[in-house]
Amino acid sequence: MNKVGRVIQIDRVIHEPVRLAIMSSLYEKEFADFNGLLEEFSLTRGNLASHIKRLEQAKYVEVIKTFKDRIPHTTYALTNKGRKAYENYWHLFDEIRQNIVLGG
Amino acid sequence: MNKVGRVIQIDRVIHEPVRLAIMSSLYEKEFADFNGLLEEFSLTRGNLASHIKRLEQAKYVEVIKTFKDRIPHTTYALTNKGRKAYENYWHLFDEIRQNIVLGG
DNA sequence: AAAACTAGGTTTGCCCTACAAACTATTCTC
């Protein structure tokens, strides 16, 4: 293993704590809605919306808009890409933890 | 478990990838020197110095200045506080991973 | 002793991002 020039290549989209928590939540529960996440993580609406937007742009999360009792209801779920990225993130972290990391 | 107002309380000092890599390296090897880290992670001197400064300010890392063949040689090591913070960081991450997180 | 080199920084300037607060758009109820 070449020690020279190892590069830290962590996925910054996922690495941000709020987004990591959202991804983690979605990974386990399959679905989550806007107000649920809002309450769960004590965020402002704007802040939550912008984090989700970031995850959408990375194609990690898809948005499902429905109506529930005639009230708009937005639900989120991981895409396949998001699921893979999330798994890969943890995989990389295991390697960092064992110090066998990072790139080559 | 109260779901309202869970807070994401990740230690940002450690969470930054470069610093996480440095901490990880020190956790395993006990010691590391400036030029070793420089080479290991492909950083500029200024960038590395500023990350280490950050870790020093948090009292996670201590600096050991010696001379090696009359050439100054700076070595770094984790403090007890740093060691604990590092372990705690991973502990929190395990909880995030299992989604049993975060505060409460 | 002057020049050049080395280790280990500090300073400067740029750019990106998180965040709160304010504002907006859409659809519902009355």
Added chain:
DNA sequence: GAGAATAGTTTGTAGGGCAAACCTAGTTTT
């Protein structure tokens, strides 16, 4: 149409990472 709720977008600010330039103390070379 007025008012309320959801789900955003926009704006402004503060903080942080980064490279490049500069700095300082000591060492070696000439």
